[in-house]
Amino acid sequence: MIEVRQISKRYGDVTAVDRLTFDVRPGVVTGFLGPNGAGKTTTMRMILGLDAPTAGDALVLGVRYADLPAPMRAVGALLDAGAAHPRRTARDHLVCLADSNGIGRRRVDEVLGLTGLSAVAGRGAGTFSLGMRQRLGIAAALLGDPAVLVLDEPVNGLDPEGILWIRTLMRDLAAEGRTVLVSSHLMSEMAVTADHLVMIGRGRLIADISVEDVLRSREVLVRTPEARRFAGALTAMGAAVRQDGEELTVAGVSAEEVGRLAAAEGVVLHELTPRRTSLEDAFMALTRDGVEFGAAR
Numbered sequence: 001m002i003e004v005r006q007i008s009k010r011y012g013d014v015t016a017v018d019r020l021t022f023d024v025r026p027g028v029v030t031g032f033l034g035p036n037g038a039g040k041t042t043t044m045r046m047i048l049g050l051d052a053p054t055a056g057d058a059l060v061l062g063v064r065y066a067d068l069p070a071p072m073r074a075v076g077a078l079l080d081a082g083a084a085h086p087r088r089t090a091r092d093h094l095v096c097l098a099d100s101n102g103i104g105r106r107r108v109d110e111v112l113g114l115t116g117l118s119a120v121a122g123r124g125a126g127t128f129s130l131g132m133r134q135r136l137g138i139a140a141a142l143l144g145d146p147a148v149l150v151l152d153e154p155v156n157g158l159d160p161e162g163i164l165w166i167r168t169l170m171r172d173l174a175a176e177g178r179t180v181l182v183s184s185h186l187m188s189e190m191a192v193t194a195d196h197l198v199m200i201g202r203g204r205l206i207a208d209i210s211v212e213d214v215l216r217s218r219e220v221l222v223r224t225p226e227a228r229r230f231a232g233a234l235t236a237m238g239a240a241v242r243q244d245g246e247e248l249t250v251a252g253v254s255a256e257e258v259g260r261l262a263a264a265e266g267v268v269l270h271e272l273t274p275r276r277t278s279l280e281d282a283f284m285a286l287t288r289d290g291v292e293f294g295a296a297r
């Protein structure tokens with residue numbers, strides 16, 4: 001469990017984080033979503049005791065990070081994938097971390113296996129690709145078998161196979177009852193990775209909402225030659241349906257539910273398109289502002 005309470009961080013006249021309050025619960029993947037510069041890294045650094053808040057508090061397992069008796073066993077973090085010394089081997093990097101945190105060396109081999117690095121454990125971290133460095137960063141985060149994981153943009157720069165691997169790993173870790181907070185600036189990525197979303201913009205909370213609620217609030221556009229029959233089936237399922245010829249606009253159920261119903265009813269679909277919600281539109285607008293600001297600079 002992570003509890004963030006009215007936390008703020010100011011750098012001179014820049015307010016990076018502005019009175020944020022949210023909880024991160026165990027057993028689910030929580031996506032921490034915001035455009036570049038929204039304050040995600042700053043918030044995570046405050047949760048991990050690396051930056052002091054200007055105001056407010058962040059608690060991990062009920063206490064401030066600094067008051068955790070064995071921090072590495074409580075929280076694992078991936079903040080900067082380039083953190084390993086380039087000439088040190090992957091195994092030596094993990095052994096140093098394990099030794100200085102009172103963790104047995106057997107666990108080093110376990111995390112190398114978990115992250116698929118066993119075969120390259122004797123290579124210098126400096127020769128690693130970005131994807132291998134991310135895996136090594138995650139191996140270090142898992143070393144203490146922590147109850148809480150904080151991962152800053154772990155899919156950045158990864159190929160599709162690497163992205164799928166991290167997604168599955170995060171889901172498995174959450175299914176084991178751990179608390180998993182993962183940041184991203186991509187709504188599309190978080191919609192498939194996370195169960196819950198904490199969305200911020202310019203340091204402020206925009207939404208604290210389940211992914212299921214976001215997906216359910218999307219209208220779904222359906223085209224089918226059997227529009228009238230399918231509209232009846234959708235209405236019986238509890239959806240609100242508007243019909244215009246072969247086109248149906250469906251509200252109150254997810255695109256997946258519409259697809260499943262079509263399969264069950266044997267209805268041919270020519271199109272099945274979820275539309276962006278007002279929340280997604282608001283997020284896109286924020287991202288666009290950020291891009292324009294960046295370009296102007």
Ligand SMILES: Nc1ncnc2c1ncn2[C@@H]1O[C@H](COP(=O)(O)OP(=O)(O)OP(=O)(O)O)[C@@H](O)[C@H]1O
Pocket residue numbers: 011014015016034035036037038039040041042043185
């Ligand atoms: N050490 C610092 N000194 C001054 N300003 C900072 C510092 N760290 C962060 N900021 C500013 O705080 C704001 C939030 O930055 P932060 O890195 O937390 O955002 P982010 O959401 O993680 O973005 P990104 O996805 O680009 O990493 C930005 O305007 C940034 O320039």
